[in-house]
Structure formats: structure tokens, C-alpha cells
Amino acid sequence: MSTKPLFSKLSRRALLCAAGCAVATAMTFSLVHTAKADDTIKIGLIATLSGPSAKSGEAITRGLEVAIDELNAAGGILGKQVELLSRDDESNPAKGLTAARELVQREKVAVVFGGLQTPVSLAMVPYFNQVKTPFMGPWAAGTPVTKNGAEENYIFRVSAVDELVDIALVDRAVAVHGSKLPGMILINNPWGESNEKGLRAALSARNMEYAGIEKIEGSDVDVVPQLTRLKEAGADTLFMVANVDPSAQVIKSLERMGWQVPVVSHWGPAGGRFSELAGPRGEEVEMIQTFTFSGNMTDKAKDVFAKLQAKYPEIETIKDVTPAVGVANAYDAMHLTALAIENAGSTDGPAIRQGFYDIETHAGLIKTYQNPFSPDVHDALGPEDYLFTRFIDGEIVPITTN
Amino acid sequence: MLITSALITGIALGAMYGLLALGFHITYAVSNTVNFSQGASMMLGAVLGYTFGVTLSWPMPLAILAALFWCGVFGLAVERFLVRPFVARGSNGWLMATIAGGIILENVVLFTFGKEPRAFPSDLAKEPIQVFGAGAYPLQFVIPVTGLAIAAGLWLVMHHTKIGTAMRAVVQRPEAARLMGVDTQWFIAGSFAVSTVLAGIAGMLIAPLFHVAAGMGTLFGVKAFAAAIIGGLHSAWGVMIAGLLYGISEALVTAFFGSSYTQIASFSFVILVLIFAPNGMFGRAAIQKV
Numbered sequence: 001m002s003t004k005p006l007f008s009k010l011s012r013r014a015l016l017c018a019a020g021c022a023v024a025t026a027m028t029f030s031l032v033h034t035a036k037a038d039d040t041i042k043i044g045l046i047a048t049l050s051g052p053s054a055k056s057g058e059a060i061t062r063g064l065e066v067a068i069d070e071l072n073a074a075g076g077i078l079g080k081q082v083e084l085l086s087r088d089d090e091s092n093p094a095k096g097l098t099a100a101r102e103l104v105q106r107e108k109v110a111v112v113f114g115g116l117q118t119p120v121s122l123a124m125v126p127y128f129n130q131v132k133t134p135f136m137g138p139w140a141a142g143t144p145v146t147k148n149g150a151e152e153n154y155i156f157r158v159s160a161v162d163e164l165v166d167i168a169l170v171d172r173a174v175a176v177h178g179s180k181l182p183g184m185i186l187i188n189n190p191w192g193e194s195n196e197k198g199l200r201a202a203l204s205a206r207n208m209e210y211a212g213i214e215k216i217e218g219s220d221v222d223v224v225p226q227l228t229r230l231k232e233a234g235a236d237t238l239f240m241v242a243n244v245d246p247s248a249q250v251i252k253s254l255e256r257m258g259w260q261v262p263v264v265s266h267w268g269p270a271g272g273r274f275s276e277l278a279g280p281r282g283e284e285v286e287m288i289q290t291f292t293f294s295g296n297m298t299d300k301a302k303d304v305f306a307k308l309q310a311k312y313p314e315i316e317t318i319k320d321v322t323p324a325v326g327v328a329n330a331y332d333a334m335h336l337t338a339l340a341i342e343n344a345g346s347t348d349g350p351a352i353r354q355g356f357y358d359i360e361t362h363a364g365l366i367k368t369y370q371n372p373f374s375p376d377v378h379d380a381l382g383p384e385d386y387l388f389t390r391f392i393d394g395e396i397v398p399i400t401t402n
Numbered sequence: 403m404l405i406t407s408a409l410i411t412g413i414a415l416g417a418m419y420g421l422l423a424l425g426f427h428i429t430y431a432v433s434n435t436v437n438f439s440q441g442a443s444m445m446l447g448a449v450l451g452y453t454f455g456v457t458l459s460w461p462m463p464l465a466i467l468a469a470l471f472w473c474g475v476f477g478l479a480v481e482r483f484l485v486r487p488f489v490a491r492g493s494n495g496w497l498m499a500t501i502a503g504g505i506i507l508e509n510v511v512l513f514t515f516g517k518e519p520r521a522f523p524s525d526l527a528k529e530p531i532q533v534f535g536a537g538a539y540p541l542q543f544v545i546p547v548t549g550l551a552i553a554a555g556l557w558l559v560m561h562h563t564k565i566g567t568a569m570r571a572v573v574q575r576p577e578a579a580r581l582m583g584v585d586t587q588w589f590i591a592g593s594f595a596v597s598t599v600l601a602g603i604a605g606m607l608i609a610p611l612f613h614v615a616a617g618m619g620t621l622f623g624v625k626a627f628a629a630a631i632i633g634g635l636h637s638a639w640g641v642m643i644a645g646l647l648y649g650i651s652e653a654l655v656t657a658f659f660g661s662s663y664t665q666i667a668s669f670s671f672v673i674l675v676l677i678f679a680p681n682g683m684f685g686r687a688a689i690q691k692v
Binding site for chain 2: 272
């Protein structure tokens with residue numbers, strides 16, 4: 001039996017031919033890929049697309065897609081069609097950072113959009129500043145996301161900002177509920193920490209004390225022990241900062257305790273089936289938002305809602321656009337980003353950053369933006385854009401106006 | 403009121419850990435193996451209970467029975483495909499295989515049931531009642547009663563019935579048991595079915611207090627295993643009592659020191675128990691005669 005090695009059976013010429021063919025094929029694919037990349041402006045999205053907070057990623061995606069459809073119908077950006085590349089961060093900061101590297105290094109995206117989770121955004125911020133790629137936050141409200149201390153800051157946001165939200169929460173608790181000794185029930189993560197700092201500062205500015213600060217975990221079945229501590233410390237109002245599931249656990253625990261206390265909340269409960277999970281008491285929670293379609297009769301709101309219905313047939317009523325903040329923030333952020341790239345005249349990171357600063361005016365869905373960004377201001381929305389809302393029959397309804 | 407409410411919370415949570423831990427105990431007692439997909443089995447019970455009872459609007463008793471039946475089938479599948487092949491080869495691969503099985507089940511549920519958590523309605527978790535000044539749902543008392551009743555039932559079966567004697571024979575001398583006509587494979591498969599049914603019961607009991615979601619069982623599974631280790635995997639009463647102690651200590655630590663310290667204190671307690679009682683508080687050292 002012959003034991004001759006395989007290679008010795010093949011001629012050197014045949015091997016060289018095969019290698020040449022492989023290199024040629026690889027180069028062709030590479031050229032096609034490069035040509036395709038050059039034909040489009042790539043926009044990245046790193047958001048939670050699975051798990052309990054998936055609804056937030058869906059809302060951001062919808063806002064971006066409607067805006068991109070409008071941009072592409074009008075000829076795109078810099079004469080090129082806009083392409084959205086989405087990655088799921090699974091609410092995991094490490095996965096967000098991995099996706100950021102992949103989108104920037106392999107896909108060469110012009111700008112990356114973030115998602116709901118402040119911890120994920122905070123994990124990616126140093127990387128985007130290092131590689132000089134603009135990052136746009138349409139949701140995560142953690143103060144240090146934009147105020148990150150970088151010498152050259154490439155992080156922009158069209159969303160609420162914790163430290164400003166916290167001032168608004170304290171103002172409402174005092175003005176509407178006559179609060180003198182509020183308590184805090186906060187999610188045990190960087191978002192909770194960001195708001196703990198903001199609420200302490202807002203209370204300190206009013207020379208107010210607080211009854212206590214309690215932390216909750218996403219897996220807490222029962223929050224009665226934490227709430228009992230706040231009740232025994234004399235809390236007359238609760239500031240709540242947590243996403244849908246833990247917020248619902250807080251409300252169910254309050255119901256169980258029979259403690260009738262006003263709850264003034266950050267916008268966490270708006271991200272999913274809060275009213276179903278929290279039960280009837282959930283309708284008493286007052287939560288901050290930047291936008292609702294409910295009660296909004298502007299032509300722009302009607303137009304965007306009609307486009308959402310046309311693109312996503314499952315949207316039948318305003319109730320089906322929950323949470324609207326994700327849609328509206330992402331929609332306006334995409335149009336502002338398009339203006340920044342147009343101003344830059346290229347997809348070069350530093351030029352786009354300057355392009356954001358050069359935006360003068362834009363009639364958006366949330367408001368008409370006037371010089372929304374400057375080297376000192378990377379947040380396009382402020383306290384004057386916030387409104388308080390409640391869930392009523394599963395729909396987020398405004399109880400104040402912005 | 404702080405202590406009362408913490409005790410009520412802790413007893414309900416602890417009984418649920420105990421129920422899950424009983425599942426670890428029963429497979430270990432019969433086959434010296436453990437089903438690490440207990441957390442996922444718990445989630446399966448809640449998801450199926452919700453699907454049959456809420457989505458398909460079946461009468462709740464029928465929905466519960468159907469959910470438990472399928473939990474049992476899942477347990478049989480775990481034993482047949484994720485444990486038996488590895489044990490037959492003398493490998494400990496079942497450890498990783500049962501963890502992987504749980505992760506696969508979670509992901510299947512994520513795609514079929516959906517990404518968002520749902521509320522599991524229950525008449526026992528609608529109107530709170532006042533107990534020594536603390537509010538609680540009747541379900542919070544049903545959970546420990548159910549858990550203790552099941553632990554007592556298991557103990558009675560194991561120590562006062564022929565089936566129990568046969569089960570103990572299977573783990574002590576499988577060859578001798580086989581020679582005496584005991585179908586050892588049937589008992590091992592049955593123990594896995596019982597373990598996943600217990601997890602399913604725990605899932606449906608806790609769901610009205612929590613919610614139903616694909617990832618709901620992961621942390622519960624880990625804590626229940628901690629309870630099983632503290633109690634001693636050989637003892638049904640041991641794991642149940644350890645589950646209760648674990649739940650109560652969690653709630654008391656949260657009540658007095660805040661929830662930031664809960665996991666630190668709970669898992670430090672697990673390590674301390676293992677240092678001073680390596681076989682658990684109620685376990686016994688296995689005697690190997692050579």
C-alpha cells in the first residue's frame with residue numbers, strides 16, 4: 001500500500017494555481033465589500049434587543065428606521081443611502097464594548113447609537129473617545145455618559161440627563177406632594193448610583209434631608225424589607241429609579257404593605273409591560289418622559305405616528321408605541337446626526353463632532369432644536385423638555401406639559 | 403413590623419428555595435447526580451402554567467397539572483439525554499450537560515414565549531392581609547405550607563414505603579438492588595421527573611409574587627443549590643430547613659443592613675457552613691467500604 005504524502009501527488013503548478021485563485025477570490029470579495037461600504041453611510045446601533053428590556057431596543061430601532069427611511073427617500077446623507085447595522089448588547093457592558101469594537105474596526109461605521117442601559121454606555125464611552133468615533137445616546141440617562149471628563153468628547157445625547165431629571169423629580173415631590181422627607185429606592189447599578197448622586201445634590205440645593213436610600217436588585221422578589229426601612233424612617237414620598245421589572249416589584253410590595261405613599265419615578269417603568277406587572281397601583285406612579293404621542297396633536301407627531309403604523313402593522317393605537325421616548329429620541333437623534341455628517345462633508349470622526357457643534361436649527365419631533373450642541377453642551381434636551389406622565393389603561397399619558 | 407415583614411418574606415422565599423433544593427436532593431439521593439437545570443425547570447413550570455392558564459384560558463387546576471406533566475417529561479429527557487450517557491461512561495460530563503440543557507431551554511423559551519416578563523395572576527396574591535402589623539398575600543403562607551408538606555411526604559415515602567426502601571437500595575448497592583428485581587434505571591429516571599416537577603411547583607408558586615420570564619429561574623437555581631449544600635444533599639428535611647434558613651437570613655440581612663449586603667452575607671454564610679460542616683448542617687459523611 002502506498003503511503004506517499006498527499007502534496008507529493010500534486011504538482012507544484014497546480015498548487016500555485018489554487019493559491020492564486022484563492023487570493024484573487026479574496027481580493028474580489030474585498031473590493032466588492034469596500035465598494036458597498038463606500039456606497040452607503042453606515043450607522044451602528046448597540047442596544048438591548050433581547051431579554052426583559054428588549055422593548056427599549058425595539059423602540060430605538062423603530063425611531064431610527066423611520067428617520068433613515070425619510071433620509072434615504074430624500075437622497076440620503078452626502079448623496080449616499082444610509083444603512084443601519086444593529087448589535088445586541090444583551091444589557092451586558094462587556095458585550096456592548098465588543099460590539100463597539102466590531103462596528104468601528106470592521107464595519108467602519110460613521111456614528112454609533114446606544115441603548116437604554118447606562119452601564120453599557122459607560123463601558124463604551126472611553127473607547128469611542130479614544131478612537132474618535134461619535135457616539136449618540138438616545139436613551140441612557142446617566143450623567144457621566146456625556147459628562148465623562150474626556151479632553152476630546154465624542155459622546156452626544158438626545159435624551160434626559162440624570163442630574164437634571166433628579167432636580168425635576170425633587171421639584172415635583174415638593175410642589176405637588178408637599179414632600180419634606182423623601183426616601184430613595186434605587187436600582188443597584190451605575191444608573192442607580194448616578195441618580196443617587198443627582199438626588200442628593202438636588203435635595204442639598206433645597207436644604208432638604210432624606211429618610212434613607214435603599215437599593216434593589218433586578219432579581220428581588222420582595223422589596224418589603226427595603227420599603228419598611230424607609231417607612232420606619234418617616235419617608236413621605238419615594239423617588240424610584242429602576243427599570244420595568246424591579247419597579248413593578250416595588251409597587252407590588254407597596255401594595256402588599258398597604259403603604260399609600262406618592263411615588264415619583266425616573267422613566268424606567270416606561271420600557272415594557274409595567275402596568276401589567278405592577279397591577280392597578282402602577283397607575284399612581286408619576287414618571288418623567290421627554291415625549292408621548294398621547295395628547296400630542298402636532299403635525300410632526302401625527303406624521304411620524306402614521307409612518308410608524310405603515311412600517312409596523314402591529315402598531316394599531318398609541319398604546320402600541322410603548323415607550324414613545326425611545327422612538328422619539330432616536331428619531332430626532334438620527335436627523336441631528338444626519339445634519340452633523342452633512343456639515344462635516346465626510347464620515348471623519350473629528351469632522352462629524354464639529355458638525356454636531358455647527359447645527360443651527362432643526363424642527364424635530366420633540367421640539368425645534370436651536371444650536372443643540374456646543375463644546376460645553378453635549379445634551380440636546382434639558383429640563384424644559386421633560387414632562388410627567390402616568391400609565392392609564394396601558395397608555396403613557398402626560399399629566400404635565402413641556 | 404420590620405422583623406415581622408422580613409420573616410414573612412423570608413419564609414416564603416426560603417420555602418421556594420427549599421422546594422428547588424428538594425429536587426437537587428432527590429436525584430442525588432437516588433443516583434449521586436444533580437440536575438443543574440433546576441432553575442430552568444422552575445421557569446418552565448411558570449411559563450407553561452401561564453401559557454395553559456392565561457394564554458389558552460384553561461381552568462387553572464388543569465393548567466397546573468398539564469404544566470407539571472410537561473415538567474416531568476423534561477426531567478425524564480434530562481436524565482435520558484444529559485445524564486445517563488455520561489454516567490454510563492463513568493464521566494462527570496453530566497455536570498456541564500445539565501447546565502447547558504438549562505441554558506438551551508431558557509433560550510428556546512426566550513424565542514417562543516417572548517422577551518418581556520408577564521404577570522401571573524393568582525387569587526392568592528390579590529388582596530393583602532395584615533399579620534402582626536405587616537401586610538402579606540395569602541400565597542406567602544401557602545408556599546411554606548406546600549414546601550413543608552412535600553418535604554414530609556418525601557421523607558415518608560423514602561423511609562416508610564417499599565418504593566422508598568428500593569430507592570435507597572438503588573443508591574447504596576445498585577447491583578444488589580438490580581439482582582433483587584429493582585429496576586434501577588426506572589427509579590433514577592423517576593427521580594429526575596420528580597425533581598423537575600418540584601421545580602415546576604416552585605415556579606408556579608413564586609410567579610404571582612414575581613413575574614414569568616425566560617431568565618427568572620437562574621438566580622433561584624443557584625440559591626437553591628446553596629441551600630441544598632448547606633442542608634446536606636442527603637437529607638430531605640435538611641435541604642428544606644436550610645432553604646427556609648437561607649430565605650429568612652436573606653430577608654433579615656436586607657431588613658437590617660440593606661440589600662447591598664444581602665448576597666455578600668448569604669454566600670459568606672454558605673462558605674462558613676462548608677468550612678465547619680463539609681457535609682452540610684444535616685448531612686452525613688458518606689462511608690465507602692473497601
